[in-house]
Amino acid sequence: MAVLTFRQSKHLVERTGLGPELNNIKSFEGRSLDVVLSQIFTQTTMSNVARPTLLSPSEMRKTKKAFRQSGNRKKANLLYKKERIQLTNWGLENLLKSDNALHERMVWFWHNHFTASIKSVRTAKWMLDQDLSIRKHALGNFADFLKVMTFEPAMLIYLDGKSNKKGQPNENFARELLELFTLGEGHYTEKDIKEAARAFTGWKVNVKKGEAVFRKKLHDDGVKTFMGQTGNFKGEDILQILLKNPRTAEFICEKLWHEFVSIQKPESAVIKSWAKSFQASNYDISKLLKTIFKSQVFWDEKYRGTLIKSPVDLVVGTLRTLDLEDSDIPLLALNRQLKRLGQELYAPPNVKGWVGGKTWVDDVTLPIRQRFLQRVLRGQAGVSNKKNKNKKMMGKQAMESGMMSSSTSDKPMKVEMAMALPKLPNLPEKQWHQWLLAVVSVTHIKTNNKRNRLKALVLDPAYQLK
Amino acid sequence: MNNSNTIYKNDRRRFLQLMAAAPLLSFSPSVFAQQQAKPQKKNNKILLLVELKGGNDALNTLVPYEDENYYRLRPKLGIKANQVLKLGNGLGMNPAMKALLPEWQAGDMAWVQGIGYPKPNRSHFRSIEIWETASQSNQYLDDGWVAQLYASQASGKSSALQGVTIGSDAGPLDGNHFNGLLMQDKKSFISLTKQIKAVQGNTANNALSHVLGVQNNVHSNAQIVTDKLQRARATEVTFPKNKFGKQLETTAQIILSGMNVPVYKVELGSFDTHNNQAKRHTKLLTQLSEGLASFSTTMKKAGLWDDVLIVTYSEFGRRANENNSGGTDHGTAAAHFALGGRVKGGVQDGMIGKTPSLTDLDKNDLKFTTDFRSYYHTIASQWMGVDSLWKNQTVLPLIHT
Numbered sequence: 001m002a003v004l005t006f007r008q009s010k011h012l013v014e015r016t017g018l019g020p021e022l023n024n025i026k027s028f029e030g031r032s033l034d035v036v037l038s039q040i041f042t043q044t045t046m047s048n049v050a051r052p053t054l055l056s057p058s059e060m061r062k063t064k065k066a067f068r069q070s071g072n073r074k075k076a077n078l079l080y081k082k083e084r085i086q087l088t089n090w091g092l093e094n095l096l097k098s099d100n101a102l103h104e105r106m107v108w109f110w111h112n113h114f115t116a117s118i119k120s121v122r123t124a125k126w127m128l129d130q131d132l133s134i135r136k137h138a139l140g141n142f143a144d145f146l147k148v149m150t151f152e153p154a155m156l157i158y159l160d161g162k163s164n165k166k167g168q169p170n171e172n173f174a175r176e177l178l179e180l181f182t183l184g185e186g187h188y189t190e191k192d193i194k195e196a197a198r199a200f201t202g203w204k205v206n207v208k209k210g211e212a213v214f215r216k217k218l219h220d221d222g223v224k225t226f227m228g229q230t231g232n233f234k235g236e237d238i239l240q241i242l243l244k245n246p247r248t249a250e251f252i253c254e255k256l257w258h259e260f261v262s263i264q265k266p267e268s269a270v271i272k273s274w275a276k277s278f279q280a281s282n283y284d285i286s287k288l289l290k291t292i293f294k295s296q297v298f299w300d301e302k303y304r305g306t307l308i309k310s311p312v313d314l315v316v317g318t319l320r321t322l323d324l325e326d327s328d329i330p331l332l333a334l335n336r337q338l339k340r341l342g343q344e345l346y347a348p349p350n351v352k353g354w355v356g357g358k359t360w361v362d363d364v365t366l367p368i369r370q371r372f373l374q375r376v377l378r379g380q381a382g383v384s385n386k387k388n389k390n391k392k393m394m395g396k397q398a399m400e401s402g403m404m405s406s407s408t409s410d411k412p413m414k415v416e417m418a419m420a421l422p423k424l425p426n427l428p429e430k431q432w433h434q435w436l437l438a439v440v441s442v443t444h445i446k447t448n449n450k451r452n453r454l455k456a457l458v459l460d461p462a463y464q465l466k
Numbered sequence: 467m468n469n470s471n472t473i474y475k476n477d478r479r480r481f482l483q484l485m486a487a488a489p490l491l492s493f494s495p496s497v498f499a500q501q502q503a504k505p506q507k508k509n510n511k512i513l514l515l516v517e518l519k520g521g522n523d524a525l526n527t528l529v530p531y532e533d534e535n536y537y538r539l540r541p542k543l544g545i546k547a548n549q550v551l552k553l554g555n556g557l558g559m560n561p562a563m564k565a566l567l568p569e570w571q572a573g574d575m576a577w578v579q580g581i582g583y584p585k586p587n588r589s590h591f592r593s594i595e596i597w598e599t600a601s602q603s604n605q606y607l608d609d610g611w612v613a614q615l616y617a618s619q620a621s622g623k624s625s626a627l628q629g630v631t632i633g634s635d636a637g638p639l640d641g642n643h644f645n646g647l648l649m650q651d652k653k654s655f656i657s658l659t660k661q662i663k664a665v666q667g668n669t670a671n672n673a674l675s676h677v678l679g680v681q682n683n684v685h686s687n688a689q690i691v692t693d694k695l696q697r698a699r700a701t702e703v704t705f706p707k708n709k710f711g712k713q714l715e716t717t718a719q720i721i722l723s724g725m726n727v728p729v730y731k732v733e734l735g736s737f738d739t740h741n742n743q744a745k746r747h748t749k750l751l752t753q754l755s756e757g758l759a760s761f762s763t764t765m766k767k768a769g770l771w772d773d774v775l776i777v778t779y780s781e782f783g784r785r786a787n788e789n790n791s792g793g794t795d796h797g798t799a800a801a802h803f804a805l806g807g808r809v810k811g812g813v814q815d816g817m818i819g820k821t822p823s824l825t826d827l828d829k830n831d832l833k834f835t836t837d838f839r840s841y842y843h844t845i846a847s848q849w850m851g852v853d854s855l856w857k858n859q860t861v862l863p864l865i866h867t
Contacts, residue, residue: 306672306674308677328592329592330589333592358672358673362680363683363684366681366684374634374635375590379738439671442662442665442678443661464677
């Protein structure tokens, strides 16, 4: 293609970011894909939302012990809940406010791959540590990433790695490593799992130091036969063997197909091609994504609108699209919505993660999704005097157009707690449809009133797709 | 299904009898074959919730025209004393509500003042959630308060339709164990169903097909009611030809069709008048009053007025002072009104609760004097005759027992 049209720009922004944000769409429109992609990938800023102050694992242990000894188990539970909320609110705030939406998207893609749940790990600080590692590697090198995640305390706790010792191997991690993190089901044997488990023995979590440690005494240093190879394998060696296996790259590429292209079955020739480049580049994630975003299938009309919005897409994407990330909806209320819709941050239902795709929409969740959208559209157009340095184009217009509300002069300028819809954008009618929907609307929408049009488009069944 | 053999307390049994009166096989063809408007069984109480979306400016609805602070706070927006419809005790209605003045005069309208809650939230999103689920301001509940009341009375979901919402969302009627249906409005619901089927039959997009399939499922129970409505007789009374009027007309038709649904919800909005309030508020209050006037006339003609209770609610009131854009911003406590044949209303009894102070404010907002849960407690215990979930609240003298 030559330069991006409005519609193509919207497709790229929506699929790679969090919602079809108009300022990005307008910024990419009329430029070449190569130029736009290099801009997207050279953006190194990550969200700068202040991290939550959480108790260190050793402080948490001491505190919980004290509560238990004083017969106050309820307090221990409240502490867990409090920190869990802090962590979850922080994760959500990043999603809402980060200028690097692709990075945020990939962070949650990887959370859904290298799963762990705060419900089992219990100490929020471990989850935060894992999250920060994910943020560091999300667009980096998968080989390094795999190693880091394998020995991350949250993972060792979640998948019993820390209980895996010589003579008493615990297969939990080894199984999930092969089934969920690298090869995928059907590409290894039970024996491979057992041997891999032996190789991973000896790892412990040192609560005082707040890190994972390797205890030689607990490690089974015998000979193992894994995937046809023999040696005194340690955990790292197993990972090397897995990374040499072309199936690993294919498995990741299949997942990325479902993240970026369609809920429909991946085209195997395409997957093979992506996987080959991925492995050849020594697992460069950014390079792989660039390949995907330039691929014919990514732009193919038959795959437009064939992804179903996840709860994060729906909630975060809608707020960002309507420039309401700074709205006064409490983070807790939004996290509650995500929970009701089946995507509780830091708490995937099980080690497989969130299945996604069609499972996001069913008889129970569809009405909740619609109700969320109704509530978001509830406010009246026009008022927001929240000052924000990163104020996006639309919101800035609202402020400049003088639609600020202030009380009489002798009262202090109070921040308006309105859920304001900003000044509605000035787009030709056809572009309104292209902006908000990836496919033709199901209902017939014909109105000159911008507010009604916005409402009709957001509530159209097609809005559930991207 | 409500099992009449199950042992309940006395008042619960009475409630169940009301429920049992509803046709258990609501969706059997024979019920819908009836063309005539069959009268609602006597003594089956009907509750109609009217949601004023966006935060109604109660100060300009029930106007404290003898309080000089009101005019000091609202030099431009204040309703002039010589224009209010005087109700007594220095309070009067916005003149746009004149269609409901006869109800006040007949003693069938009551006002409950200063309704709000502690630690009020001024975000539409959160505050309406609090009102709908009757939660504390830092608590998160899933089901609507009406759905909660019904869920607590029986085990399992009723097979009889318990509530109908005509509007955009069920709010207080929302709950997995509540048998309710939601429809936008008769016409668009029918056309939406057609459009969905048309697209579904014609697309290669699995994702779209899946979403539409689910939407159809969700629709299927509503469809039964709309099919019946399509064959319903037009009401004798003419309803205003606006969206709100149509919702009320549809509600009346469902009531008159003998489906014996106890709870209804309609909505009007947007009352979120940050700017240009004078004109917009007048228009909305006129629609509200004229619509409800037609509805009450219909109920009276059907001999059902004594069995009907209409109540309004909103996510919050608005700030005591006007802003610089000819409007008002999000506030807190607000007055709401109730209508019905058994309402304790009019000049003798109809002004309930304490008028919020216009000088003792909480960050420029009214301090509430009635907890909204006592409003619900009153409705549940005095009208619906069920075990209330808010027994620690006071009962308001709203209903003739």
